[in-house]
Amino acid sequence: MIKAVNLTLKDESEKPVVSNLSFEIYKNDRIAILGRKSELSTLLCHALAGILQRTHPSYSVSGSILYAGQPIEEIDSHERTNKIAYVPPFADLLISGVKDTVFGEVALSLELTGIERDLIHERVNRILQRFAIEKLSNRDPDELSGGERHKVALAAMIVRAPDVLILDNPSMFLDTTGVNNLLSILRAYNGTIIIADPNPYIWAAVAGRFITIEKSGIVPYDSPAALIHALEKDAVHIDVPSWHELLLMLRQPLIIDTEVTSFRSLGSLRTIIRAMQ
Amino acid sequence: MIQCTDLTYRYPNGQGIHNINVSIGKRSMYLLAGSNGSGKSTLLKVLAGGLLEYSGTATVDRLHIYKTNRKKGGQFTVALSPQQPETQFSLPTVRDELRFTSKAIKQPVDTDLEEKIIQILQLSEFLDSSPFDLFPVRRKLLSLAIAAVIPSPFIALDEPTAGIDQEHKNQVLEFIRFLHTQKGVIVVSHDIDTFLPMATDIGIMEDGVLVESSEKNIFLEKFMRGKYSTSVRRPFIVPRMAHLLTNEPASSIGELAGTIIGTMTKKQRK
Numbered sequence: 324m325i326k327a328v329n330l331t332l333k334d335e336s337e338k339p340v341v342s343n344l345s346f347e348i349y350k351n352d353r354i355a356i357l358g359r360k361s362e363l364s365t366l367l368c369h370a371l372a373g374i375l376q377r378t379h380p381s382y383s384v385s386g387s388i389l390y391a392g393q394p395i396e397e398i399d400s401h402e403r404t405n406k407i408a409y410v411p412p413f414a415d416l417l418i419s420g421v422k423d424t425v426f427g428e429v430a431l432s433l434e435l436t437g438i439e440r441d442l443i444h445e446r447v448n449r450i451l452q453r454f455a456i457e458k459l460s461n462r463d464p465d466e467l468s469g470g471e472r473h474k475v476a477l478a479a480m481i482v483r484a485p486d487v488l489i490l491d492n493p494s495m496f497l498d499t500t501g502v503n504n505l506l507s508i509l510r511a512y513n514g515t516i517i518i519a520d521p522n523p524y525i526w527a528a529v530a531g532r533f534i535t536i537e538k539s540g541i542v543p544y545d546s547p548a549a550l551i552h553a554l555e556k557d558a559v560h561i562d563v564p565s566w567h568e569l570l571l572m573l574r575q576p577l578i579i580d581t582e583v584t585s586f587r588s589l590g591s592l593r594t595i596i597r598a599m600q
Numbered sequence: 601m602i603q604c605t606d607l608t609y610r611y612p613n614g615q616g617i618h619n620i621n622v623s624i625g626k627r628s629m630y631l632l633a634g635s636n637g638s639g640k641s642t643l644l645k646v647l648a649g650g651l652l653e654y655s656g657t658a659t660v661d662r663l664h665i666y667k668t669n670r671k672k673g674g675q676f677t678v679a680l681s682p683q684q685p686e687t688q689f690s691l692p693t694v695r696d697e698l699r700f701t702s703k704a705i706k707q708p709v710d711t712d713l714e715e716k717i718i719q720i721l722q723l724s725e726f727l728d729s730s731p732f733d734l735f736p737v738r739r740k741l742l743s744l745a746i747a748a749v750i751p752s753p754f755i756a757l758d759e760p761t762a763g764i765d766q767e768h769k770n771q772v773l774e775f776i777r778f779l780h781t782q783k784g785v786i787v788v789s790h791d792i793d794t795f796l797p798m799a800t801d802i803g804i805m806e807d808g809v810l811v812e813s814s815e816k817n818i819f820l821e822k823f824m825r826g827k828y829s830t831s832v833r834r835p836f837i838v839p840r841m842a843h844l845l846t847n848e849p850a851s852s853i854g855e856l857a858g859t860i861i862g863t864m865t866k867k868q869r870k
Contacts, residue, residue: 361765362735412736412763413684466613469683469759470636495762496683498635498790521765 324350324515325371325395325487329386332366332375340366343386346534346543348487348515355526356519358536361492364519365412367534367541368491371517372409373398405436408485412492415472417479418464425467425475426451426460432479450482453508455500470496481508487515494522535559601626602647602678602754602784606656609646617642617808619656624801626753629776630786631795634805640788641683643805644756647786648680661753676705678786679750683758685743689731694723694742697731701750710751717748720775736763744772748779755779756786761794769794 325348332341340363348354348371356364369375370388373395388395395403411417422428426447433443451457454474459467464475473496481488488509494502502525509516509529518529526533533544537559544550553559602624610616617639624630632640645651646658649669658665660677668677679701682688691697698718702709718724721741726734731742740763747755757776764772777798779785787795796802802819804812812819 359766361737361763361767364765365735413686415684416686462613466611466615468637468639468641474636492763496636496759496790501636 324348324352324391326389326392327371327386328389330370330388331385332370333383335381337383340382341370341541344541345386348517350486350515351513352515352517353509353529353531354515354517354534355530355532356517356534356536357526360536361412361519361521363536363541365491367536368409368489368517368519371395371487372407372489373403374409405483406485407487407489408480408483409489410477410480410491410493412495414476414480414493415469417476418472420465423463424461425456425464428464428475429479429482432483436483446482450478450508454478454504470498470501473497474501477505481512485514487517488512489517491519492521493518494520494525601662602658602660603662604647604656604658607643607646607654607658608656609642609651609654611642615639615808617646617805617810620810622803622810622813624754624784624786626784627780628784628786628801629780629795629799630784630801630803631792631799632786632788632803632805633790633792638805639808640805641758642808643810644678644680644758644786644788647754648678648756649676650680676701676750676752678754678756679747679752680756681744681747681758681760683762685739686732688743688746689739692730693728694731694734695727697742697746698727698749701746707751710749713751714749716778717745717775720778721745721771737765737768740764741768741771744775748775752783754784754786756788758788759790760787761789761791773798 327344327346330341330344331339333339356367358364366375366379366382369378370384373388373390375382375384376396390398390403390407398406418428419431422431429447429450430443433446438446448457451460454477456471456474456478459471459475464472467475477490477493490509493505497505502522506525506528509518516529518525520526527547530547532546533550535542535544535550542559544553550559602622604620604622607620607622608616608618615637620643632643634640642651646654647660647665649665652666652669654666660668663677665677689697691700698714699709718727721744723738723741723745726738726742731739734742740760744757744760747757760772760776761769773794776785776787780798787799789795796816799816801813801815803810812822814822
């Protein structure tokens with residue numbers, strides 16, 4: 324679906340930040356970008372969304388990124404934003420400010436794509452419920468807290484159901500329930516998801532494939548097993564908050580599924596520890 | 601010392617914070633957690649003098665917040681670094697932004713402090729850039745720096761690690777540790793396990809009410825018994841806390857599990 328061919332990015336001083344990267348992203352892939360530098364994962368997200376030349380005009384790009392066989396920058400920008408959605412780290416900047424209710428704001432992003440009214444109503448209500456923000460439906464987006472605005476912005480992007488959803492640091496302002504709701508939404512999502520987040524919990528629960536940003540370069544891993552194997556051999560050179568957490572998450576995504584909300588009880592803690600041994 | 605008695609602030613739509621009673625000591629590192637929309641940022645804004653139409657009393661070093669903030673050229677008592685850095689930038693360069701507050705309150709710039717902050721946050725090569733040309737992570741660092749160069753007895757940081765990657769996280773932690781040697785620090789964060797080790801006190805907010813405010817050890821006891829688990833993000837708080845309680849470094853998964861089981865059974869035996 325998206326294919327990077329010999330992608331090389333150089334910054335203002337001609338220093339290559341990405342060199343000769345090739346990989347392919349298939350339909351309905353779940354890909355996590357891991358690495359200690361959010362600058363690089365942001366650049367990679369911009370490149371995959373086809374907006375790099377607009378956001379970083381001083382960078383030079385060689386090689387190409389193809390979307391359905393077509394160079395991504397040649398696709399009409401309206402069509403491209405309908406198909407590929409990029410959600411930036413401070414997502415609440417996406418809130419338009421022209422609507423005075425949360426419902427209107429989320430509906431606006433669908434209205435712009437030209438969908439029937441009845442359908443809009445239904446889809447907006449559903450996404451608000453899934454983010455557990457239906458209570459905020461009639462509130463003014465400008466009067467919400469930072470975390471609530473973040474949820475509204477995520478809902479407005481996801482409700483459009485783009486073919487490719489690129490999320491840059493989506494868990495940033497979210498509380499426990501926010502993260503859990505986002506995870507269940509992403510799991511059930513019918514489309515390709517690319518997610519760059521410093522939180523290992525998100526990676527392991529959603530991703531099937533990984534792209535690591537290491538000192539030596541950018542390395543794609545095709546399965547959790549491949550990444551676990553490399554981690555155990557100590558062959559992955561990135562810093563994440565904790566290797567133990569990441570390994571544990573990668574090994575036990577099922578337990579995380581069911582136990583994460585009731586982690587506090589001693590019984591569930593035992594289950595997890597037994598699984599760890 | 602910050603002292604709030606029955607502090608209440610309501611936005612026109614009825615949301616807000618209700619009957620907050622808290623005292624935060626001069627050398628505290630106060631960690632404030634809670635769900636989205638629970639009023640954490642509102643409390644910080646009141647303390648920083650941004651929302652003056654509150655009821656109840658709120659004092660910093662015995663001075664009423666509304667009085668110090670109404671006075672012309674008044675001193676800053678609580679400096680605030682907001683959640684979204686973009687909302688505060690308006691000047692052409694990073695250096696202008698750093699010096700703006702000192703100019704506004706007609707205080708000389710503390711160049712030693714400024715230099716130290718710039719050095720910790722590694723902003724020196726960006727001083728002449730526009731804040732809007734920086735990567736999001738550096739914009740956040742700049743926002744932290746702007747609050748830190750204000751000579752105030754307290755500093756309040758709203759989500760200081762939001763948008764900060766692993767590479768810059770250590771700088772932010774060093775920055776907060778440095779501030780803690782100089783003044784009282786209040787941190788709002790969901791990333792509670794990052795801040796637990798250095799925190800002295802913890803507060804938890806739910807629906808505009810401060811439901812918990814206690815010293816770290818007392819909070820940890822309650823948390824281990826299962827309280828507040830929905831207000832606090834990240835499942836791995838439990839292993840980390842086992843580590844904190846026992847002060848034993850856990851270097852492998854097996855060891856980590858042993859530490860947790862050890863801690864939990866010890867607790868049970870008691």
